[in-house]
Amino acid sequence: MSCGYEVEARVRQRLHWLAMHGVIRGLATMAARRGDPQGRLVADPAVRADPVPFYEELRPQGPLIRGRISFLTVDHGVAHELLRSEDFRVISLGANLPAPLRWLERRTRTGLLHPLRPPSLLAVEAPQHTRYRKTVSAVFTPRAVASLRERVELTAHTLLDRLADDPGGSGVVDIVDRYCALLPVAVISDILGVPERDRARVLQFGELAAPSLDMGLSWSQYRRVESGLAGFNRWLDDHIAELRRNPGDNLMSELIQASDTDVHLTDEELRAIAGLVLAAGFETTVNLLGNGIRLLIDSPEQLAVLQQRPELWPTAVEEILRLDSPVQLTARVAATDSVVAGTPVARGEMVVLCLAAANRDPAVFDHPHRFDVTRDNAGRHLSFSGGRHFCLGAALARAEGEVGLSAFFDRFPEVGIAAAGTRRDTRVLRGWSNLPLRLGPSRAMVPRG
Numbered sequence: 001m002s003c004g005y006e007v008e009a010r011v012r013q014r015l016h017w018l019a020m021h022g023v024i025r026g027l028a029t030m031a032a033r034r035g036d037p038q039g040r041l042v043a044d045p046a047v048r049a050d051p052v053p054f055y056e057e058l059r060p061q062g063p064l065i066r067g068r069i070s071f072l073t074v075d076h077g078v079a080h081e082l083l084r085s086e087d088f089r090v091i092s093l094g095a096n097l098p099a100p101l102r103w104l105e106r107r108t109r110t111g112l113l114h115p116l117r118p119p120s121l122l123a124v125e126a127p128q129h130t131r132y133r134k135t136v137s138a139v140f141t142p143r144a145v146a147s148l149r150e151r152v153e154l155t156a157h158t159l160l161d162r163l164a165d166d167p168g169g170s171g172v173v174d175i176v177d178r179y180c181a182l183l184p185v186a187v188i189s190d191i192l193g194v195p196e197r198d199r200a201r202v203l204q205f206g207e208l209a210a211p212s213l214d215m216g217l218s219w220s221q222y223r224r225v226e227s228g229l230a231g232f233n234r235w236l237d238d239h240i241a242e243l244r245r246n247p248g249d250n251l252m253s254e255l256i257q258a259s260d261t262d263v264h265l266t267d268e269e270l271r272a273i274a275g276l277v278l279a280a281g282f283e284t285t286v287n288l289l290g291n292g293i294r295l296l297i298d299s300p301e302q303l304a305v306l307q308q309r310p311e312l313w314p315t316a317v318e319e320i321l322r323l324d325s326p327v328q329l330t331a332r333v334a335a336t337d338s339v340v341a342g343t344p345v346a347r348g349e350m351v352v353l354c355l356a357a358a359n360r361d362p363a364v365f366d367h368p369h370r371f372d373v374t375r376d377n378a379g380r381h382l383s384f385s386g387g388r389h390f391c392l393g394a395a396l397a398r399a400e401g402e403v404g405l406s407a408f409f410d411r412f413p414e415v416g417i418a419a420a421g422t423r424r425d426t427r428v429l430r431g432w433s434n435l436p437l438r439l440g441p442s443r444a445m446v447p448r449g
């Protein structure tokens with residue numbers, strides 16, 4: 001690369017960051033100092049460390065709260081309604097920026113796929129959305145997903161065998177690194193035909209790109225995200241080309257075939273769909289497993305209930321999704337002038353839906369901050385969103401949660417916390433980046449059911 005080109009690329013990248021994140025970050029920091037809720041959500045480190053007290057501060061302010069940049073809701077009823085409303089749409093990255101920044105963003109963006117930019121499923125509505133979803137559902141049939149459960153079990157036990165054989169010199173294991181991250185990546189890689197040798201690399205791209213869902217990134221975070229997205233884009237191109245030449249017995253090969261013959265997706269559409277399924281497949285479930293392990297170790301009486309009544313594991317997974325939601329937020333924009341909970345919302349205005357806060361709405365959940373693996377309406381959480389963008393991987397994530405957590409606690413019934421652990425530095429996604437545990441003695445595998 002010539003020096004002139006490198007400088008130009010760097011200037012372009014800097015301008016793109018400024019348009020996408022830098023200005024918003026500056027404004028949000030100022031707004032946060034004045035107590036603005038959206039500003040605090042973007043820029044307050046205390047909210048990032050633990051958003052629950054912040055959600056509870058907002059709750060008395062009503063079902064729809066006006067911030068400087070957008071509306072926010074922590075209300076279950078409002079979030080549920082907006083996710084299903086035809087009057088509210090998903091937001092494409094950059095579309096809601098003020099006009100001059102939008103102009104700059106368009107002129108400086110790279111052609112990299114981004115989970116929040118069309119043709120990603122998360123950034124389009126009908127008719128494209130309907131067509132893309134049909135394509136994925138045709139491959140991700142309930143039968144295909146049911147058959148994945150066995151694969152999940154096999155993978156979980158293989159990883160747990162390895163942990164039991166090699167718990168590390170000090171007996172302390174970072175369970176995120178050794179289990180929670182590996183199970184979803186192994187499962188989704190099997191499904192999508194990702195060879196063993198590529199998995200660590202794909203996991204690393206995902207880790208780098210995870211903050212891509214957040215607003216107001218710092219320059220260094222932004223650069224890490226861009227390098228993760230660039231690496232992932234390059235790898236995905238090669239992977240799709242390889243599966244086109246040598247299709248295998250996996251859902252990605254089926255998706256490619258369907259896109260070439262039946263539904264006629266463009267290459268970009270195919271890459272966006274396949275890339276999102278792959279990334280969503282491991283960037284979220286890792287958090288479900290880590291959050292669940294931590295919650296259950298911190299609540300031994302709840303773990304004891306599950307040990308007595310293993311049929312409650314599915315409810316426990318719903319309760320973990322409710323109480324420590326792996327995806328905390330999403331947003332929608334008004335497609336037309338509307339009224340929400342009695343407040344007018346003009347066309348083009350954005351509403352941030354705090355899914356994790358809706359999951360603690362006392363109007364729906366009794367004692368909402370209590371962790372209760374017998375809670376009969378735990379499944380009413382909004383952690384998988386709702387309406388037409390409802391998570392396409394929910395059944396798989398539930399299977400991974402049930403099998404992954406129950407198998408772990410069956411194998412290591414005396415596991416305990418070895419050190420405090422650290423949370424991931426992301427706002428939309430919430431989970432542990434490391435969680436050091438002392439595993440204790442391992443029990444032989446007990447097959448279930």
Ligand code: HEM
Nearest residue numbers: 121122280281284285288327330384385389391392393397
């Ligand atoms: C605990 C794990 C998971 C959680 C909490 C989760 C959460 C979500 C949420 C909240 C959305 C919708 C966002 C919105 O409405 O704006 C979503 C969409 C999606 N998820 Fe998941 N997800 C999980 C696992 C998975 C897995 C394992 C896969 C793939 C195998 C997956 C694939 C997708 C796809 C493709 C979409 C886009 C659907 C659409 O826009 O129509 N997810 N997920």
